[in-house]
Amino acid sequence: MPDRLRGKNVNPDFSLVAYLSDRKALVDGALDEYLPGGQNDPSVIVQAVRYSLLAGGKRIRPILCMAAAEAIGGEAEAVLPAACALEMIHTYSLIHDDLPAMDNDNYRRGRLTSHKVFGEDIAILAGDALLTEAFRLLTNREGMPGMPPDRLLDVAREIAEAAGYRGMVGGQVLDIRAEGEEVGLETLYAIHRRKTGALLRVSTRVGAILAGAGKEALAGLSDYGGKIGLAFQIADDILDVEGDPLLLGKGTGSDAARGKVTFPALMGIDASRARAADIVMDAISSLASFDDRATPLRAIAHYILERRS
Amino acid sequence: MPDRLRGKNVNPDFSLVAYLSDRKALVDGALDEYLPGGQNDPSVIVQAVRYSLLAGGKRIRPILCMAAAEAIGGEAEAVLPAACALEMIHTYSLIHDDLPAMDNDNYRRGRLTSHKVFGEDIAILAGDALLTEAFRLLTNREGMPGMPPDRLLDVAREIAEAAGYRGMVGGQVLDIRAEGEEVGLETLYAIHRRKTGALLRVSTRVGAILAGAGKEALAGLSDYGGKIGLAFQIADDILDVEGDPLLLGKGTGSDAARGKVTFPALMGIDASRARAADIVMDAISSLASFDDRATPLRAIAHYILERRS
Numbered sequence: 173m174p175d176r177l178r179g180k181n182v183n184p185d186f187s188l189v190a191y192l193s194d195r196k197a198l199v200d201g202a203l204d205e206y207l208p209g210g211q212n213d214p215s216v217i218v219q220a221v222r223y224s225l226l227a228g229g230k231r232i233r234p235i236l237c238m239a240a241a242e243a244i245g246g247e248a249e250a251v252l253p254a255a256c257a258l259e260m261i262h263t264y265s266l267i268h269d270d271l272p273a274m275d276n277d278n279y280r281r282g283r284l285t286s287h288k289v290f291g292e293d294i295a296i297l298a299g300d301a302l303l304t305e306a307f308r309l310l311t312n313r314e315g316m317p318g319m320p321p322d323r324l325l326d327v328a329r330e331i332a333e334a335a336g337y338r339g340m341v342g343g344q345v346l347d348i349r350a351e352g353e354e355v356g357l358e359t360l361y362a363i364h365r366r367k368t369g370a371l372l373r374v375s376t377r378v379g380a381i382l383a384g385a386g387k388e389a390l391a392g393l394s395d396y397g398g399k400i401g402l403a404f405q406i407a408d409d410i411l412d413v414e415g416d417p418l419l420l421g422k423g424t425g426s427d428a429a430r431g432k433v434t435f436p437a438l439m440g441i442d443a444s445r446a447r448a449a450d451i452v453m454d455a456i457s458s459l460a461s462f463d464d465r466a467t468p469l470r471a472i473a474h475y476i477l478e479r480r481s
Numbered sequence: 482m483p484d485r486l487r488g489k490n491v492n493p494d495f496s497l498v499a500y501l502s503d504r505k506a507l508v509d510g511a512l513d514e515y516l517p518g519g520q521n522d523p524s525v526i527v528q529a530v531r532y533s534l535l536a537g538g539k540r541i542r543p544i545l546c547m548a549a550a551e552a553i554g555g556e557a558e559a560v561l562p563a564a565c566a567l568e569m570i571h572t573y574s575l576i577h578d579d580l581p582a583m584d585n586d587n588y589r590r591g592r593l594t595s596h597k598v599f600g601e602d603i604a605i606l607a608g609d610a611l612l613t614e615a616f617r618l619l620t621n622r623e624g625m626p627g628m629p630p631d632r633l634l635d636v637a638r639e640i641a642e643a644a645g646y647r648g649m650v651g652g653q654v655l656d657i658r659a660e661g662e663e664v665g666l667e668t669l670y671a672i673h674r675r676k677t678g679a680l681l682r683v684s685t686r687v688g689a690i691l692a693g694a695g696k697e698a699l700a701g702l703s704d705y706g707g708k709i710g711l712a713f714q715i716a717d718d719i720l721d722v723e724g725d726p727l728l729l730g731k732g733t734g735s736d737a738a739r740g741k742v743t744f745p746a747l748m749g750i751d752a753s754r755a756r757a758a759d760i761v762m763d764a765i766s767s768l769a770s771f772d773d774r775a776t777p778l779r780a781i782a783h784y785i786l787e788r789r790s
Contacts, residue, residue, distance in 0.1 A: 215654075216654060216658070217646045273602045273605060293582045300612065300645075303609065307637060312638050313638075324630075325621075328619075333617055341610045341613065348602055
């Protein structure tokens with residue numbers, strides 16, 4: 173564990189590696205169960221959905237959701253379907269972003285992208301199916317028995333707002349339109365606040381709301397999530413410049429080649445790294461009033477700075 | 482009014498033309514309100530969404546939803562947001578179906594398709610935005626005040642099931658895969674039951690569930706919706722053969738040119754017409770236990786046979 177994690181409110185026995193691995197296994201198992209049909213399933217759409225969904229992502233959004241629920245005393249398993257819905261929405265956005273009409277990427281997570289394997293038509297439909305299935309999970313009362321229906325509705329509505337044209341979809345539009353343009357730091361923040369920030373922020377809100385967070389706790393977790401979202405994007409930009417393509421499972425330097433504006437391009441690598449570190453510290457400060465049940469959230473914040481893939 | 486409408490359970494004073502026009506105006510007004518931003522809105526995604534959504538469709542899904550609510554004594558306005566969500570999902574499916582990677586259509590409802598006006602990237606995102614916005618409407622408690630939250634959840638879940646890979650998306654996959662193939666009537670029914678039938682059927686279920694339908698009434702309306710969906714598709718296939726392109730706002734003969742299997746191709750025009758008429762009669766029989774509050778649903782069933790666009 174890095175020295176700076178040995179601070180206030182951090183349980184010294186906590187292992188982030190074990191925590192992430194355990195939570196990822198929980199999510200992978202649930203996703204596999206929600207979309208049954210293995211390699212022998214005859215339906216190409218289920219194959220395509222499973223190909224992208226079970227491709228081994230870090231599951232950061234569902235993990236944030238479960239960790240937020242735990243931070244206020246809830247159980248990770250009680251919010252698992254909603255956590256998985258967030259991963260489905262993230263995966264659908266990757267499938268559509270990779271399409272030839274958008275970023276035209278051939279590789280993702282070390283494998284051929286959906287449209288390279290299944291064709292553009294099926295890739296578009298696989299994204300559509302995942303987005304739709306996410307809302308089925310979110311509104312399926314039997315999946316989260318005993319959960320007050322008002323909370324389920326509020327969570328689904330917040331996710332729709334974060335994922336739609338006000339949030340993620342709107343951010344992707346801004347990003348496309350910014351390609352090859354001169355854009356400043358303000359625009360870059362605006363793009364990322366919507367494109368990746370909105371869904372990461374709502375991930376913590378969803379866990380908190382479902383676990384019955386009060387107004388103040390929800391505000392703190394919301395603030396944490398928003399900051400984590402921005403730090404995550406800056407770290408991603410840095411990895412695209414200097415990451416290890418083998419660890420990343422995709423080429424590096426793709427942002428520069430495409431004329432995409434990034435934080436390192438606008439402020440340099442060192443200043444980007446310093447900015448990300450500041451934001452992570454701010455995110456951790458948002459959790460000041462939480463006890464050591466927020467240890468995983470604090471550790472995840474540090475992890476964002478240190479990840480190599 | 483055609484003579485055969487002058488039967489049992491039909492109010493002779495009922496004007497379907499006036500009813501459809503009134504309900505369409507209700508839907509058009511609500512859709513315009515849910516997605517604010519007129520021609521001067523700077524955001525291209527809102528422009529693209531509004532371009533397709535406000536292009537003047539018949540609004541048959543929202544009208545079925547409201548008519549089903551009325552058939553069991555509910556108010557059309559009370560289910561209006563859910564009705565509009567159904568139209569958003571229908572519109573998103575048209576935008577994605579028209580893409581070059583799918584049906585590659587240049588015209589829809591008499592206007593250039595979304596990707597011809599805004600580009601493929603924005604068209605894909607406009608579809609994504611509409612699908613997401615539909616679920617925001619469905620889960621927004623403030624939009625349907627006083628509605629029991631359990632009903633809202635059940636309706637959103639049923640729509641997700643009808644629109645996703647089990648339903649509409651799965652049907653589109655079957656349809657794509659069937660192009661240029663030898664397919665029989667059973668496969669054609671399977672395609673349409675999912676591609677168009679599932680959403681039309683759930684449209685009546687949504688209105689019924691929100692209005693508090695009992696088990697038997699729901700079963701009748703469900704049955705009606707499923708049959709209407711199939712009749713609607715057969716009528717659509719017939720129109721593609723012999724409809725008036727000016728009234729349709731799109732070319733005719735496109736199914737044949739593309740090698741799409743259709744009911745007229747498999748059984749001839751006359752037998753297709755007879756089959757559609759039989760199904761419509763069956764649909765009307767499903768409403769036998771309903772009083773004259775189901776008059777609009779009965780009249781809509783007839784209208785499906787008689788429409789010219």
